[in-house]
Amino acid sequence: MNTTVMRKDSPPDRATPSPPSDRTNRPASRGIRGTTGRVGLYAVLVVLAAVILLPFVWMVISSVKADRDVFTVPIQWIPTSYHWDNFVHIWTDIPLATYLGNSLILSVVITFLQVLTGSFAAYGFAKVRFPGRDVLFMGYIATIAVPWQAYMVPQYIIMQHLGLVNSRWSLILLQAFGAFGVFLMRQFYLTIPDELSEAARLDGLSEYGIWARIILPLSKPALASLALLTFVNTWNDYMGPFIYLTDNNLWTVQIGLRSFIGQFNAQYAMIMAGSVLSVLPILAIFLFGQRYFVRGIAASGMKG
Known part of the structure:
Protein backbone atom coordinates (compact mmCIF):
# COMPACT_ATOMS: atom_id res chain seq x y z
CA MET A 1 0.00 0.00 0.00
CA ASN A 2 1.52 3.18 -1.21
CA THR A 3 1.20 6.06 1.04
CA THR A 4 1.54 9.49 -0.28
CA VAL A 5 3.58 11.73 1.91
CA MET A 6 2.23 15.23 1.82
CA ARG A 7 5.04 17.77 2.05
CA LYS A 8 4.23 21.08 3.38
CA ASP A 9 5.54 23.94 1.41
CA SER A 10 8.50 25.29 3.19
CA PRO A 11 8.21 28.96 4.01
CA PRO A 12 10.05 31.25 1.64
CA ASP A 13 13.50 32.28 2.64
CA ARG A 14 13.68 35.69 4.13
CA ALA A 15 15.67 38.14 2.09
CA THR A 16 18.85 39.01 3.80
CA PRO A 17 19.16 42.76 4.32
CA SER A 18 21.55 44.32 1.86
CA PRO A 19 24.25 46.65 3.12
CA PRO A 20 23.39 50.32 2.87
CA SER A 21 24.20 51.76 -0.53
CA ASP A 22 26.85 54.41 -0.97
CA ARG A 23 24.33 56.53 -2.83
CA THR A 24 22.67 57.58 0.40
CA ASN A 25 25.98 59.06 1.58
CA ARG A 26 26.76 60.89 -1.64
CA PRO A 27 24.54 63.97 -1.06
CA SER A 63 48.71 110.61 6.12
CA VAL A 64 48.44 111.26 9.87
CA LYS A 65 52.13 110.75 10.65
CA ALA A 66 55.03 113.15 10.83
CA ASP A 67 57.35 113.24 7.84
CA ARG A 68 60.17 111.52 9.70
CA ASP A 69 57.89 108.59 10.63
CA VAL A 70 56.54 107.73 7.17
CA PHE A 71 59.45 105.55 5.98
CA THR A 72 60.65 104.14 9.28
CA VAL A 73 62.03 100.59 9.31
CA PRO A 74 60.23 98.53 10.45
CA ILE A 75 56.93 100.11 9.42
CA GLN A 76 54.95 101.67 12.25
CA TRP A 77 51.40 100.52 11.57
CA ILE A 78 50.26 102.28 14.74
CA PRO A 79 51.71 105.83 14.83
CA THR A 80 53.21 107.08 18.06
CA SER A 81 51.49 110.44 17.48
CA TYR A 82 48.65 111.44 15.17
CA HIS A 83 48.94 114.60 13.10
CA TRP A 84 45.37 115.23 11.99
CA ASP A 85 46.32 118.78 11.15
CA ASN A 86 47.89 117.47 7.92
CA PHE A 87 44.40 117.50 6.41
CA VAL A 88 44.04 121.13 7.44
CA HIS A 89 47.44 122.44 6.33
CA ILE A 90 47.23 120.84 2.90
CA TRP A 91 44.42 123.24 1.92
CA THR A 92 46.56 126.26 2.80
CA ASP A 93 50.04 125.07 1.79
CA ILE A 94 48.92 124.49 -1.82
CA PRO A 95 45.78 125.59 -3.73
CA LEU A 96 44.30 122.11 -3.41
CA ALA A 97 40.75 123.29 -4.14
CA THR A 98 41.95 124.69 -7.51
CA TYR A 99 43.75 121.47 -8.35
CA LEU A 100 40.72 119.34 -7.48
CA GLY A 101 38.48 121.63 -9.55
CA ASN A 102 40.78 121.34 -12.58
CA SER A 103 40.85 117.55 -12.27
CA LEU A 104 37.08 117.48 -11.98
CA ILE A 105 36.56 119.67 -15.06
CA LEU A 106 38.90 117.59 -17.22
CA SER A 107 37.50 114.29 -15.97
CA VAL A 108 33.86 115.24 -16.52
CA VAL A 109 34.36 116.77 -19.96
CA ILE A 110 36.61 113.99 -21.29
CA THR A 111 34.32 111.30 -19.86
CA PHE A 112 31.28 112.85 -21.52
CA LEU A 113 33.03 113.13 -24.89
CA GLN A 114 34.44 109.61 -24.78
CA VAL A 115 31.06 108.12 -23.89
CA LEU A 116 29.42 110.13 -26.67
CA THR A 117 31.94 109.40 -29.40
CA GLY A 118 32.60 105.83 -28.30
CA SER A 119 28.94 104.82 -28.20
CA PHE A 120 28.20 106.49 -31.53
CA ALA A 121 31.17 104.93 -33.33
CA ALA A 122 30.42 101.55 -31.78
CA TYR A 123 26.88 101.71 -33.16
CA GLY A 124 28.27 102.12 -36.67
CA PHE A 125 30.64 99.18 -36.26
CA ALA A 126 27.99 96.92 -34.69
CA LYS A 127 24.65 97.74 -36.35
CA VAL A 128 25.40 99.48 -39.65
CA ARG A 129 26.55 97.38 -42.61
CA PHE A 130 29.02 98.99 -45.01
CA PRO A 131 31.96 97.69 -47.09
CA GLY A 132 35.16 97.19 -45.13
CA ARG A 133 33.49 97.62 -41.76
CA ASP A 134 35.26 94.76 -39.99
CA VAL A 135 38.65 95.58 -41.52
CA LEU A 136 38.32 99.22 -40.46
CA PHE A 137 37.29 98.16 -36.97
CA MET A 138 40.27 95.82 -36.59
CA GLY A 139 42.63 98.54 -37.78
CA TYR A 140 41.12 101.02 -35.33
CA ILE A 141 41.34 98.58 -32.42
CA ALA A 142 44.95 97.74 -33.35
CA THR A 143 45.92 101.26 -32.29
CA ILE A 144 45.45 100.15 -28.67
CA ALA A 145 48.64 98.11 -29.02
CA VAL A 146 50.69 101.19 -29.95
CA PRO A 147 52.29 102.66 -26.80
CA TRP A 148 51.56 106.30 -26.08
CA GLN A 149 55.27 107.09 -25.85
CA ALA A 150 55.61 106.30 -29.56
CA TYR A 151 53.46 109.22 -30.66
CA MET A 152 53.45 111.68 -27.75
CA VAL A 153 56.12 113.88 -29.40
CA PRO A 154 54.18 114.29 -32.69
CA GLN A 155 51.05 115.02 -30.67
CA TYR A 156 52.85 117.73 -28.73
CA ILE A 157 54.16 119.30 -31.94
CA ILE A 158 50.63 119.35 -33.38
CA MET A 159 49.20 120.97 -30.25
CA GLN A 160 52.04 123.48 -30.22
CA HIS A 161 51.37 124.52 -33.83
CA LEU A 162 47.67 124.86 -33.00
CA GLY A 163 48.51 127.09 -30.03
CA LEU A 164 46.77 124.79 -27.54
CA VAL A 165 49.71 124.07 -25.24
CA ASN A 166 49.12 125.23 -21.66
CA SER A 167 45.35 124.96 -22.05
CA ARG A 168 42.76 122.37 -21.16
CA TRP A 169 41.77 122.04 -24.82
CA SER A 170 44.95 120.12 -25.60
CA LEU A 171 44.05 117.33 -23.16
CA ILE A 172 40.37 117.41 -24.07
CA LEU A 173 40.93 117.06 -27.80
CA LEU A 174 43.56 114.35 -27.42
CA GLN A 175 41.45 112.25 -25.06
CA ALA A 176 37.97 112.87 -26.45
CA PHE A 177 38.25 109.72 -28.58
CA GLY A 178 39.32 106.29 -27.43
CA ALA A 179 39.59 102.95 -29.22
CA PHE A 180 38.97 101.04 -26.00
CA GLY A 181 35.63 102.76 -25.49
CA VAL A 182 34.55 101.87 -29.02
CA PHE A 183 35.55 98.26 -28.45
CA LEU A 184 33.72 98.05 -25.12
CA MET A 185 30.50 99.55 -26.46
CA ARG A 186 30.56 97.49 -29.67
CA GLN A 187 30.85 94.27 -27.68
CA PHE A 188 27.76 95.27 -25.73
CA TYR A 189 25.83 96.32 -28.83
CA LEU A 190 26.39 92.87 -30.32
CA THR A 191 24.27 91.43 -27.52
CA ILE A 192 21.29 93.58 -28.59
CA PRO A 193 19.14 91.78 -31.22
CA ASP A 194 19.39 93.23 -34.72
CA GLU A 195 15.63 92.81 -35.09
CA LEU A 196 15.10 95.93 -32.98
CA SER A 197 17.12 98.08 -35.37
CA GLU A 198 15.49 96.51 -38.44
CA ALA A 199 12.01 97.12 -37.05
CA ALA A 200 12.89 100.74 -36.30
CA ARG A 201 14.18 101.24 -39.84
CA LEU A 202 10.96 99.85 -41.27
CA ASP A 203 9.06 102.36 -39.14
CA GLY A 204 11.05 105.17 -40.75
CA LEU A 205 13.39 105.95 -37.86
CA SER A 206 16.81 107.28 -38.90
CA GLU A 207 20.11 105.81 -37.73
CA TYR A 208 20.55 108.71 -35.32
CA GLY A 209 17.09 108.04 -33.91
CA ILE A 210 17.76 104.32 -33.54
CA TRP A 211 20.99 105.05 -31.69
CA ALA A 212 19.46 107.69 -29.41
CA ARG A 213 16.00 106.19 -28.76
CA ILE A 214 16.61 102.44 -28.82
CA ILE A 215 20.28 101.53 -28.39
CA LEU A 216 21.35 104.03 -25.73
CA PRO A 217 18.48 103.30 -23.30
CA LEU A 218 19.40 99.60 -23.48
CA SER A 219 23.10 100.29 -22.92
CA LYS A 220 23.10 101.86 -19.46
CA PRO A 221 25.39 99.21 -17.89
CA ALA A 222 27.99 99.55 -20.67
CA LEU A 223 27.76 103.34 -20.62
CA ALA A 224 28.28 103.36 -16.86
CA SER A 225 31.30 101.05 -17.19
CA LEU A 226 32.90 103.20 -19.87
CA ALA A 227 32.18 106.38 -17.92
CA LEU A 228 33.71 105.01 -14.74
CA LEU A 229 36.84 103.69 -16.45
CA THR A 230 37.35 106.93 -18.37
CA PHE A 231 36.80 109.11 -15.31
CA VAL A 232 39.29 107.12 -13.24
CA ASN A 233 41.95 107.17 -15.98
CA THR A 234 41.54 110.90 -16.55
CA TRP A 235 41.54 111.71 -12.84
CA ASN A 236 44.73 109.70 -12.24
CA ASP A 237 46.49 110.91 -15.39
CA TYR A 238 49.89 112.41 -14.60
CA MET A 239 51.90 112.54 -17.82
CA GLY A 240 49.29 114.36 -19.89
CA PRO A 241 48.87 117.37 -17.55
CA PHE A 242 52.60 117.30 -16.79
CA ILE A 243 53.46 117.74 -20.49
CA TYR A 244 50.76 120.17 -21.63
CA LEU A 245 49.92 122.26 -18.55
CA THR A 246 52.58 124.66 -17.30
CA ASP A 247 50.39 127.25 -15.56
CA ASN A 248 49.95 126.58 -11.86
CA ASN A 249 46.30 127.61 -12.06
CA LEU A 250 45.65 124.79 -14.58
CA TRP A 251 47.40 122.00 -12.70
CA THR A 252 45.47 118.90 -11.69
CA VAL A 253 45.66 117.32 -8.27
CA GLN A 254 48.21 114.73 -9.45
CA ILE A 255 50.58 117.49 -10.58
CA GLY A 256 49.78 119.70 -7.60
CA LEU A 257 50.91 117.08 -5.07
CA ARG A 258 54.31 117.24 -6.70
CA SER A 259 54.69 120.67 -5.05
CA PHE A 260 55.59 118.89 -1.80
CA ILE A 261 58.69 117.38 -3.43
CA GLY A 262 61.66 119.73 -3.15
CA GLN A 263 65.20 119.50 -4.43
CA PHE A 264 66.61 117.97 -1.27
CA ASN A 265 63.61 116.83 0.75
CA ALA A 266 59.93 115.95 0.46
CA GLN A 267 56.89 116.26 2.71
CA TYR A 268 55.73 112.69 2.41
CA ALA A 269 53.02 112.97 5.05
CA MET A 270 51.38 115.82 3.13
CA ILE A 271 51.63 113.84 -0.08
CA MET A 272 49.84 110.94 1.58
CA ALA A 273 47.16 113.26 2.95
CA GLY A 274 46.59 114.70 -0.52
CA SER A 275 46.48 111.22 -2.02
CA VAL A 276 43.79 110.18 0.45
CA LEU A 277 41.70 113.22 -0.48
CA SER A 278 42.18 112.52 -4.21
CA VAL A 279 41.01 108.92 -3.82
CA LEU A 280 37.72 109.85 -2.14
CA PRO A 281 35.92 111.06 -5.31
CA ILE A 282 36.93 107.89 -7.17
CA LEU A 283 35.74 105.73 -4.29
CA ALA A 284 32.39 107.52 -4.12
CA ILE A 285 31.79 107.22 -7.87
CA PHE A 286 32.70 103.53 -7.90
CA LEU A 287 30.43 102.71 -4.97
CA PHE A 288 27.61 104.62 -6.62
CA GLY A 289 27.94 102.86 -9.99
CA GLN A 290 29.30 99.50 -8.90
CA ARG A 291 26.19 97.58 -9.94
CA TYR A 292 26.16 99.02 -13.45
CA PHE A 293 29.91 98.65 -13.78
CA VAL A 294 29.89 94.90 -13.04
CA ARG A 295 26.90 94.30 -15.31
CA GLY A 296 28.46 96.27 -18.14
CA ILE A 297 31.79 94.46 -17.99
CA ALA A 298 30.08 91.05 -17.79
CA ALA A 299 27.74 91.77 -20.69
CA SER A 300 30.48 93.25 -22.87
CA GLY A 301 32.47 90.04 -22.59
CA MET A 302 29.73 87.79 -23.95
CA LYS A 303 30.87 88.08 -27.55
CA GLY A 304 34.11 88.94 -29.21
Whole structure:
Protein backbone atom coordinates (compact mmCIF):
# COMPACT_ATOMS: atom_id res chain seq x y z
CA MET A 1 0.00 0.00 0.00
CA ASN A 2 1.52 3.18 -1.21
CA THR A 3 1.20 6.06 1.04
CA THR A 4 1.54 9.49 -0.28
CA VAL A 5 3.58 11.73 1.91
CA MET A 6 2.23 15.23 1.82
CA ARG A 7 5.04 17.77 2.05
CA LYS A 8 4.23 21.08 3.38
CA ASP A 9 5.54 23.94 1.41
CA SER A 10 8.50 25.29 3.19
CA PRO A 11 8.21 28.96 4.01
CA PRO A 12 10.05 31.25 1.64
CA ASP A 13 13.50 32.28 2.64
CA ARG A 14 13.68 35.69 4.13
CA ALA A 15 15.67 38.14 2.09
CA THR A 16 18.85 39.01 3.80
CA PRO A 17 19.16 42.76 4.32
CA SER A 18 21.55 44.32 1.86
CA PRO A 19 24.25 46.65 3.12
CA PRO A 20 23.39 50.32 2.87
CA SER A 21 24.20 51.76 -0.53
CA ASP A 22 26.85 54.41 -0.97
CA ARG A 23 24.33 56.53 -2.83
CA THR A 24 22.67 57.58 0.40
CA ASN A 25 25.98 59.06 1.58
CA ARG A 26 26.76 60.89 -1.64
CA PRO A 27 24.54 63.97 -1.06
CA ALA A 28 26.00 64.49 2.40
CA SER A 29 29.57 64.09 1.17
CA ARG A 30 28.89 66.44 -1.72
CA GLY A 31 27.45 69.01 0.66
CA ILE A 32 30.52 68.77 2.88
CA ARG A 33 32.87 69.10 -0.07
CA GLY A 34 30.86 72.05 -1.41
CA THR A 35 30.96 73.84 1.94
CA THR A 36 34.68 73.17 2.33
CA GLY A 37 35.32 74.49 -1.17
CA ARG A 38 33.38 77.68 -0.52
CA VAL A 39 35.18 78.26 2.77
CA GLY A 40 38.52 77.77 1.06
CA LEU A 41 37.54 80.10 -1.78
CA TYR A 42 36.40 82.80 0.65
CA ALA A 43 39.62 82.44 2.63
CA VAL A 44 41.71 82.92 -0.54
CA LEU A 45 39.62 85.95 -1.54
CA VAL A 46 40.01 87.50 1.90
CA VAL A 47 43.79 87.04 1.76
CA LEU A 48 43.98 88.55 -1.74
CA ALA A 49 41.77 91.47 -0.71
CA ALA A 50 44.00 92.12 2.31
CA VAL A 51 47.11 92.11 0.10
CA ILE A 52 45.48 94.54 -2.36
CA LEU A 53 44.24 96.87 0.37
CA LEU A 54 47.52 96.87 2.30
CA PRO A 55 49.10 99.79 0.36
CA PHE A 56 45.92 101.85 0.80
CA VAL A 57 45.92 101.17 4.54
CA TRP A 58 49.56 102.23 4.72
CA MET A 59 48.71 105.41 2.78
CA VAL A 60 45.90 106.33 5.17
CA ILE A 61 48.06 105.65 8.23
CA SER A 62 50.97 107.63 6.78
CA SER A 63 48.71 110.61 6.12
CA VAL A 64 48.44 111.26 9.87
CA LYS A 65 52.13 110.75 10.65
CA ALA A 66 55.03 113.15 10.83
CA ASP A 67 57.35 113.24 7.84
CA ARG A 68 60.17 111.52 9.70
CA ASP A 69 57.89 108.59 10.63
CA VAL A 70 56.54 107.73 7.17
CA PHE A 71 59.45 105.55 5.98
CA THR A 72 60.65 104.14 9.28
CA VAL A 73 62.03 100.59 9.31
CA PRO A 74 60.23 98.53 10.45
CA ILE A 75 56.93 100.11 9.42
CA GLN A 76 54.95 101.67 12.25
CA TRP A 77 51.40 100.52 11.57
CA ILE A 78 50.26 102.28 14.74
CA PRO A 79 51.71 105.83 14.83
CA THR A 80 53.21 107.08 18.06
CA SER A 81 51.49 110.44 17.48
CA TYR A 82 48.65 111.44 15.17
CA HIS A 83 48.94 114.60 13.10
CA TRP A 84 45.37 115.23 11.99
CA ASP A 85 46.32 118.78 11.15
CA ASN A 86 47.89 117.47 7.92
CA PHE A 87 44.40 117.50 6.41
CA VAL A 88 44.04 121.13 7.44
CA HIS A 89 47.44 122.44 6.33
CA ILE A 90 47.23 120.84 2.90
CA TRP A 91 44.42 123.24 1.92
CA THR A 92 46.56 126.26 2.80
CA ASP A 93 50.04 125.07 1.79
CA ILE A 94 48.92 124.49 -1.82
CA PRO A 95 45.78 125.59 -3.73
CA LEU A 96 44.30 122.11 -3.41
CA ALA A 97 40.75 123.29 -4.14
CA THR A 98 41.95 124.69 -7.51
CA TYR A 99 43.75 121.47 -8.35
CA LEU A 100 40.72 119.34 -7.48
CA GLY A 101 38.48 121.63 -9.55
CA ASN A 102 40.78 121.34 -12.58
CA SER A 103 40.85 117.55 -12.27
CA LEU A 104 37.08 117.48 -11.98
CA ILE A 105 36.56 119.67 -15.06
CA LEU A 106 38.90 117.59 -17.22
CA SER A 107 37.50 114.29 -15.97
CA VAL A 108 33.86 115.24 -16.52
CA VAL A 109 34.36 116.77 -19.96
CA ILE A 110 36.61 113.99 -21.29
CA THR A 111 34.32 111.30 -19.86
CA PHE A 112 31.28 112.85 -21.52
CA LEU A 113 33.03 113.13 -24.89
CA GLN A 114 34.44 109.61 -24.78
CA VAL A 115 31.06 108.12 -23.89
CA LEU A 116 29.42 110.13 -26.67
CA THR A 117 31.94 109.40 -29.40
CA GLY A 118 32.60 105.83 -28.30
CA SER A 119 28.94 104.82 -28.20
CA PHE A 120 28.20 106.49 -31.53
CA ALA A 121 31.17 104.93 -33.33
CA ALA A 122 30.42 101.55 -31.78
CA TYR A 123 26.88 101.71 -33.16
CA GLY A 124 28.27 102.12 -36.67
CA PHE A 125 30.64 99.18 -36.26
CA ALA A 126 27.99 96.92 -34.69
CA LYS A 127 24.65 97.74 -36.35
CA VAL A 128 25.40 99.48 -39.65
CA ARG A 129 26.55 97.38 -42.61
CA PHE A 130 29.02 98.99 -45.01
CA PRO A 131 31.96 97.69 -47.09
CA GLY A 132 35.16 97.19 -45.13
CA ARG A 133 33.49 97.62 -41.76
CA ASP A 134 35.26 94.76 -39.99
CA VAL A 135 38.65 95.58 -41.52
CA LEU A 136 38.32 99.22 -40.46
CA PHE A 137 37.29 98.16 -36.97
CA MET A 138 40.27 95.82 -36.59
CA GLY A 139 42.63 98.54 -37.78
CA TYR A 140 41.12 101.02 -35.33
CA ILE A 141 41.34 98.58 -32.42
CA ALA A 142 44.95 97.74 -33.35
CA THR A 143 45.92 101.26 -32.29
CA ILE A 144 45.45 100.15 -28.67
CA ALA A 145 48.64 98.11 -29.02
CA VAL A 146 50.69 101.19 -29.95
CA PRO A 147 52.29 102.66 -26.80
CA TRP A 148 51.56 106.30 -26.08
CA GLN A 149 55.27 107.09 -25.85
CA ALA A 150 55.61 106.30 -29.56
CA TYR A 151 53.46 109.22 -30.66
CA MET A 152 53.45 111.68 -27.75
CA VAL A 153 56.12 113.88 -29.40
CA PRO A 154 54.18 114.29 -32.69
CA GLN A 155 51.05 115.02 -30.67
CA TYR A 156 52.85 117.73 -28.73
CA ILE A 157 54.16 119.30 -31.94
CA ILE A 158 50.63 119.35 -33.38
CA MET A 159 49.20 120.97 -30.25
CA GLN A 160 52.04 123.48 -30.22
CA HIS A 161 51.37 124.52 -33.83
CA LEU A 162 47.67 124.86 -33.00
CA GLY A 163 48.51 127.09 -30.03
CA LEU A 164 46.77 124.79 -27.54
CA VAL A 165 49.71 124.07 -25.24
CA ASN A 166 49.12 125.23 -21.66
CA SER A 167 45.35 124.96 -22.05
CA ARG A 168 42.76 122.37 -21.16
CA TRP A 169 41.77 122.04 -24.82
CA SER A 170 44.95 120.12 -25.60
CA LEU A 171 44.05 117.33 -23.16
CA ILE A 172 40.37 117.41 -24.07
CA LEU A 173 40.93 117.06 -27.80
CA LEU A 174 43.56 114.35 -27.42
CA GLN A 175 41.45 112.25 -25.06
CA ALA A 176 37.97 112.87 -26.45
CA PHE A 177 38.25 109.72 -28.58
CA GLY A 178 39.32 106.29 -27.43
CA ALA A 179 39.59 102.95 -29.22
CA PHE A 180 38.97 101.04 -26.00
CA GLY A 181 35.63 102.76 -25.49
CA VAL A 182 34.55 101.87 -29.02
CA PHE A 183 35.55 98.26 -28.45
CA LEU A 184 33.72 98.05 -25.12
CA MET A 185 30.50 99.55 -26.46
CA ARG A 186 30.56 97.49 -29.67
CA GLN A 187 30.85 94.27 -27.68
CA PHE A 188 27.76 95.27 -25.73
CA TYR A 189 25.83 96.32 -28.83
CA LEU A 190 26.39 92.87 -30.32
CA THR A 191 24.27 91.43 -27.52
CA ILE A 192 21.29 93.58 -28.59
CA PRO A 193 19.14 91.78 -31.22
CA ASP A 194 19.39 93.23 -34.72
CA GLU A 195 15.63 92.81 -35.09
CA LEU A 196 15.10 95.93 -32.98
CA SER A 197 17.12 98.08 -35.37
CA GLU A 198 15.49 96.51 -38.44
CA ALA A 199 12.01 97.12 -37.05
CA ALA A 200 12.89 100.74 -36.30
CA ARG A 201 14.18 101.24 -39.84
CA LEU A 202 10.96 99.85 -41.27
CA ASP A 203 9.06 102.36 -39.14
CA GLY A 204 11.05 105.17 -40.75
CA LEU A 205 13.39 105.95 -37.86
CA SER A 206 16.81 107.28 -38.90
CA GLU A 207 20.11 105.81 -37.73
CA TYR A 208 20.55 108.71 -35.32
CA GLY A 209 17.09 108.04 -33.91
CA ILE A 210 17.76 104.32 -33.54
CA TRP A 211 20.99 105.05 -31.69
CA ALA A 212 19.46 107.69 -29.41
CA ARG A 213 16.00 106.19 -28.76
CA ILE A 214 16.61 102.44 -28.82
CA ILE A 215 20.28 101.53 -28.39
CA LEU A 216 21.35 104.03 -25.73
CA PRO A 217 18.48 103.30 -23.30
CA LEU A 218 19.40 99.60 -23.48
CA SER A 219 23.10 100.29 -22.92
CA LYS A 220 23.10 101.86 -19.46
CA PRO A 221 25.39 99.21 -17.89
CA ALA A 222 27.99 99.55 -20.67
CA LEU A 223 27.76 103.34 -20.62
CA ALA A 224 28.28 103.36 -16.86
CA SER A 225 31.30 101.05 -17.19
CA LEU A 226 32.90 103.20 -19.87
CA ALA A 227 32.18 106.38 -17.92
CA LEU A 228 33.71 105.01 -14.74
CA LEU A 229 36.84 103.69 -16.45
CA THR A 230 37.35 106.93 -18.37
CA PHE A 231 36.80 109.11 -15.31
CA VAL A 232 39.29 107.12 -13.24
CA ASN A 233 41.95 107.17 -15.98
CA THR A 234 41.54 110.90 -16.55
CA TRP A 235 41.54 111.71 -12.84
CA ASN A 236 44.73 109.70 -12.24
CA ASP A 237 46.49 110.91 -15.39
CA TYR A 238 49.89 112.41 -14.60
CA MET A 239 51.90 112.54 -17.82
CA GLY A 240 49.29 114.36 -19.89
CA PRO A 241 48.87 117.37 -17.55
CA PHE A 242 52.60 117.30 -16.79
CA ILE A 243 53.46 117.74 -20.49
CA TYR A 244 50.76 120.17 -21.63
CA LEU A 245 49.92 122.26 -18.55
CA THR A 246 52.58 124.66 -17.30
CA ASP A 247 50.39 127.25 -15.56
CA ASN A 248 49.95 126.58 -11.86
CA ASN A 249 46.30 127.61 -12.06
CA LEU A 250 45.65 124.79 -14.58
CA TRP A 251 47.40 122.00 -12.70
CA THR A 252 45.47 118.90 -11.69
CA VAL A 253 45.66 117.32 -8.27
CA GLN A 254 48.21 114.73 -9.45
CA ILE A 255 50.58 117.49 -10.58
CA GLY A 256 49.78 119.70 -7.60
CA LEU A 257 50.91 117.08 -5.07
CA ARG A 258 54.31 117.24 -6.70
CA SER A 259 54.69 120.67 -5.05
CA PHE A 260 55.59 118.89 -1.80
CA ILE A 261 58.69 117.38 -3.43
CA GLY A 262 61.66 119.73 -3.15
CA GLN A 263 65.20 119.50 -4.43
CA PHE A 264 66.61 117.97 -1.27
CA ASN A 265 63.61 116.83 0.75
CA ALA A 266 59.93 115.95 0.46
CA GLN A 267 56.89 116.26 2.71
CA TYR A 268 55.73 112.69 2.41
CA ALA A 269 53.02 112.97 5.05
CA MET A 270 51.38 115.82 3.13
CA ILE A 271 51.63 113.84 -0.08
CA MET A 272 49.84 110.94 1.58
CA ALA A 273 47.16 113.26 2.95
CA GLY A 274 46.59 114.70 -0.52
CA SER A 275 46.48 111.22 -2.02
CA VAL A 276 43.79 110.18 0.45
CA LEU A 277 41.70 113.22 -0.48
CA SER A 278 42.18 112.52 -4.21
CA VAL A 279 41.01 108.92 -3.82
CA LEU A 280 37.72 109.85 -2.14
CA PRO A 281 35.92 111.06 -5.31
CA ILE A 282 36.93 107.89 -7.17
CA LEU A 283 35.74 105.73 -4.29
CA ALA A 284 32.39 107.52 -4.12
CA ILE A 285 31.79 107.22 -7.87
CA PHE A 286 32.70 103.53 -7.90
CA LEU A 287 30.43 102.71 -4.97
CA PHE A 288 27.61 104.62 -6.62
CA GLY A 289 27.94 102.86 -9.99
CA GLN A 290 29.30 99.50 -8.90
CA ARG A 291 26.19 97.58 -9.94
CA TYR A 292 26.16 99.02 -13.45
CA PHE A 293 29.91 98.65 -13.78
CA VAL A 294 29.89 94.90 -13.04
CA ARG A 295 26.90 94.30 -15.31
CA GLY A 296 28.46 96.27 -18.14
CA ILE A 297 31.79 94.46 -17.99
CA ALA A 298 30.08 91.05 -17.79
CA ALA A 299 27.74 91.77 -20.69
CA SER A 300 30.48 93.25 -22.87
CA GLY A 301 32.47 90.04 -22.59
CA MET A 302 29.73 87.79 -23.95
CA LYS A 303 30.87 88.08 -27.55
CA GLY A 304 34.11 88.94 -29.21
